[in-house]
Amino acid sequence: GDKTNGGIENCSACTPIESPTTTVLVTCSACESNKKVSPGGSSCLTDCPENSTASEGACICNSGFAPSGDKCTSSSANRSGLSTGAIAGISVAAIVVVGGLVGFLCWWFVCRGKA
Structure with a gap:
């Protein structure tokens, strides 16, 4: 990956994680090449994953779903x-x-x- 932006390919701006819970110590806040920031901010994607919507260059999880890595998973009671x-x-x-x-x-x- 690209070492200048935390190892996240196609990332043009990174944000440090204040309390790291994963191996990635930075999240991507902006991508280049018309790519979108993944829901968890850990990569740049061409298309948003299922259960998310593109908004201002980022993939935002739909209502009832929460970011989990590069995907959006159900945040329901079950x-x-x-x-x-x-x-x-x-x-x-x-x-x-x-x-x-x-x-x-x-x-x-x-x-x-x-x-």
Whole structure:
């Protein structure tokens, strides 16, 4: 890569990271050659990645998405990694178990209580 701009190719202006959390200690704030700054500022891209929009020479993540490297990932509440189907299956199983327990207790106290 280009050593003059933090090793980020096609970067024309860099900004140091105040509290580094990645191996890149600078982020790109402007690119050359009609390229756009990636959402995380770690590279210069020809086209913005999925779930982002070009704005003033940079790729900005759409609403509900957050920068993650050169991409935009969902920032929704489902961070567990479980699919929607798995969550639905677990919910149905929990309802069946609770329903069975309530039914058993009703039988125990109502039907057996009369004997």
